[in-house]
Amino acid sequence: MTPERLQRINQMLDKRQIDLTLCLEMVHKTQNLAAILRTADAVGVSKLHAVWPDPKMWVSGHTASGSQQWVDVHKHASTKEAIEHLRGQGMQILATNLSDRAVDYREIDYTKPTAILMGQEKFGISEEALTMADQDIIIPMEGMVQSLNVSVASALILYEAQRQRQLAGLYDTRKIDEATCQRILFEGGHP
Amino acid sequence: MTPERLQRINQMLDKRQIDLTLCLEMVHKTQNLAAILRTADAVGVSKLHAVWPDPKMWVSGHTASGSQQWVDVHKHASTKEAIEHLRGQGMQILATNLSDRAVDYREIDYTKPTAILMGQEKFGISEEALTMADQDIIIPMEGMVQSLNVSVASALILYEAQRQRQLAGLYDTRKIDEATCQRILFEGGHP
Ligand SMILES: C[S@@+](CC[C@H](N)C(=O)[O-])C[C@H]1O[C@@H](n2cnc3c(N)ncnc32)[C@H](O)[C@@H]1O
Ligand SMILES: C[S@@+](CC[C@H](N)C(=O)[O-])C[C@H]1O[C@@H](n2cnc3c(N)ncnc32)[C@H](O)[C@@H]1O
Numbered sequence: 001m002t003p004e005r006l007q008r009i010n011q012m013l014d015k016r017q018i019d020l021t022l023c024l025e026m027v028h029k030t031q032n033l034a035a036i037l038r039t040a041d042a043v044g045v046s047k048l049h050a051v052w053p054d055p056k057m058w059v060s061g062h063t064a065s066g067s068q069q070w071v072d073v074h075k076h077a078s079t080k081e082a083i084e085h086l087r088g089q090g091m092q093i094l095a096t097n098l099s100d101r102a103v104d105y106r107e108i109d110y111t112k113p114t115a116i117l118m119g120q121e122k123f124g125i126s127e128e129a130l131t132m133a134d135q136d137i138i139i140p141m142e143g144m145v146q147s148l149n150v151s152v153a154s155a156l157i158l159y160e161a162q163r164q165r166q167l168a169g170l171y172d173t174r175k176i177d178e179a180t181c182q183r184i185l186f187e188g189g190h191p
Numbered sequence: 192m193t194p195e196r197l198q199r200i201n202q203m204l205d206k207r208q209i210d211l212t213l214c215l216e217m218v219h220k221t222q223n224l225a226a227i228l229r230t231a232d233a234v235g236v237s238k239l240h241a242v243w244p245d246p247k248m249w250v251s252g253h254t255a256s257g258s259q260q261w262v263d264v265h266k267h268a269s270t271k272e273a274i275e276h277l278r279g280q281g282m283q284i285l286a287t288n289l290s291d292r293a294v295d296y297r298e299i300d301y302t303k304p305t306a307i308l309m310g311q312e313k314f315g316i317s318e319e320a321l322t323m324a325d326q327d328i329i330i331p332m333e334g335m336v337q338s339l340n341v342s343v344a345s346a347l348i349l350y351e352a353q354r355q356r357q358l359a360g361l362y363d364t365r366k367i368d369e370a371t372c373q374r375i376l377f378e379g380g381h382p
Contacts, residue, residue: 008335012335015334029222035339035340035342038336038338038339039339039340039343041335041336042332042334042336043333044334067335070334106354139350140353142203142206142233142234142235142353143206143231143233143234144199144203144232144260144261144379145229145233145258148229148230148233148346149225149226149230151226152226152230152343152346155339155343156346159330
């Protein structure tokens with residue numbers, strides 16, 4: 001590994017936000033998954049969660065531009081299992097939902113440990129997820145179309161979190177544990 | 192047309208931002224175009240611009256969720272023609288560009304008449320566009336991946352514009368001209 005690449009990876013590791021994540025509920029279009037992985041990497045999310053009962057892998061290498069090398073994906077067999085896991089890590093659970101009781105996504109405090117549930121392309125988020133979540137959030141829309149693309153919605157929320165966390169200084173000191181850093185440095189040195 | 196639908200369309204027309212637009216330079220993946228159209232509709236962009244020398248249409252109906260009915264697309268044969276057209280309307284021209292001289296997209300004043308140039312999926316924005324633009328802008332990235340998906344980048348910038356324009360009261364009074372309203376009401380009543 002060149003010194004430049006080592007430095008680049010170390011700088012990335014300094015910024016990783018271990019207590020910010022998305023949980024994708026049955027999101028399945030490759031292009032959306034690829035775009036979400038790229039955005040996650042860009043705001044420093046080190047691990048994504050996915051509810052995906054099928055043991056087969058769901059993201060192909062190509063369009064993710066290599067981001068799947070840098071963002072871990074933790075798959076869960078059910079929504080219940082995923083949310084219990086995230087809550088066990090002390091995270092607030094936000095459900096994106098196109099409803100009247102949802103609050104504007106910019107009103108949330110994302111400096112707290114946070115997991116955001118994103119719904120399936122066609123059917124949206126499940127009733128179970130809505131029941132278990134702490135809060136519903138919505139991105140306001142002023143037009144005729146009913147919903148945004150799921151990778152677009154994910155990015156808007158993650159970048160609002162990035163904005164708040166930057167202001168709060170959460171990108172200023174390394175949070176990720178040493179063992180994970182060593183693994184990523186090792187894997188990243190042998191692409 | 193039902194009274195509810197008439198009201199819905201009129202509410203949308205009240206919010207249309209006639210002096211905010213994107214100009215897509217050779218962006219060509221259907222999924223990206225569809226996602227961009229949905230986002231444009233959602234923030235109240237009434238017309239998009241596209242540099243697309245090929246006279247064939249480039250967006251298929253399906254995944255855009257009907258948004259192409261609500262957002263006009265003005266195609267231009269060249270980047271130069273597009274930028275001259277937009278500048279002729281008194282717009283500031285911003286070029287998205289992954290370079291050092293680009294400023295953070297959140298530092299821009301989007302309450303001014305604004306057109307944002309978005310680059311092609313693989314090759315990014317052209318030299319010509321960079322030379323002609325008033326300012327380069329960038330969305331900060333803290334990870335390893337080099338760029339965001341173009342529909343994601345478009346959405347982040349448009350929603351920053353939406354946030355600023357909402358605060359400035361630009362969604363409070365109708366701006367779009369009467370003739371366009373009548374056409375949209377007529378077409379929207381006969382889907
Ligand atoms: C295409 S939408 C699903 C639409 C589905 N018909 C519904 O009613 O929920 C896919 C996912 O994108 C996210 N999403 C889309 N638009 C959103 C918005 N305006 N606010 C919050 N999340 C949104 C949500 O996670 C949603 O489940
Ligand atoms: C996939 S990128 C093109 C990448 C290309 N290799 C390059 O170097 O420009 C497609 C377009 O998305 C937009 N984009 C992607 N990431 C961006 C970022 N971080 N800031 C601003 N625009 C971005 C730009 O319009 C860019 O031209």
